[in-house]
Amino acid sequence: MQQVNYLSAYPAALQQQIQQLIEQQQLGHWLRAKYPHEHQLSNDQALRDYALEIKNRYMRKSAPLSKVVYDPKIHVLKHALGLHSYVSRVQGNKLKSKNEIRISSLFKKGPEAFLQMIVVHELAHLKEKQHNKAFYQLCQHMLPHYHQLEFDTRVYLTHLELIGPVYS
Template identity: 60%
Template sequence: MSELKYLAAYAPELQAQVRNMLAQDKLGAYLQQRYPERHSVQSDKALYQFTTELKQQYLRNSPNIDKVLYDSKLDVLRHALGLHTAISRVQGNKLTAKKEIRIASLFRDTPPEFLQMIVVHELAHLREKDHNKAFYQLCQHMLPDYHQYEFDLRIYLTWRDTLAKKGQG
């Protein structure tokens, strides 16, 4: 039984379905059929604009974001959905916090739904620090199919790992 590290928290029945699709080499076709498009947000500047537009639409009263960028050094398993940070700096006699969102570079070549889901996840952390009920309600408010996209993104990461193990990725 192969380990499905990105799907470990999901029901055994769902994991069995994914294993079955992997064994039949159908997972890539499933993802391609379900998500045929790739997003056009390729630069850090475009990612910043994409993120600030979503923030403006749903989280107007939340703190401004100072930096949004693709990061090639993110550990995908630990930070599969990106990383949000607040960097505190002393400026004179004031303490300021710079808000940053970093998205793993591998998400440059994913469907627009996956990028939007990752950005929504990181934006939700502006209001809710923990992954609690309020956090996921906020994610669903900003992206009604949030949970399906997160599950499918985890399937995508599993498929990608399988390709890498076969030497195709």
């Protein structure tokens, strides 16, 4: 039996279902049936445009983003799937702030739905810093099936770690 690290917070019954798919060598088939295509957002500019489109649709009045990039240094097990950073500095007599979103470069390939879930998660941190009820309500406002996509993304990461790439 292989360890499913990304799913440790989920109920044992769900973990067992995924374990069965792994043992039956069906996990990749399950993922490809549910998410048949990879996205085409393979560079930082495309990712930035994508994130800004979502931000402008749901969070137009929130603080601006100064940077949105894929980051090869993010280790998904330690730092989750992406990072949001907020830096404020005094320049002269003005307070300047920068909001950055960094997404693991592991997600340069994969279904758009997973990338969308990560972008929505990081955008929600512009308004809600903590993972509280208001944070998850905002995520669901932007992406109604947010929780299902988070689970499926973790299943995808499990496949990558234990078996390898889902898409060739």
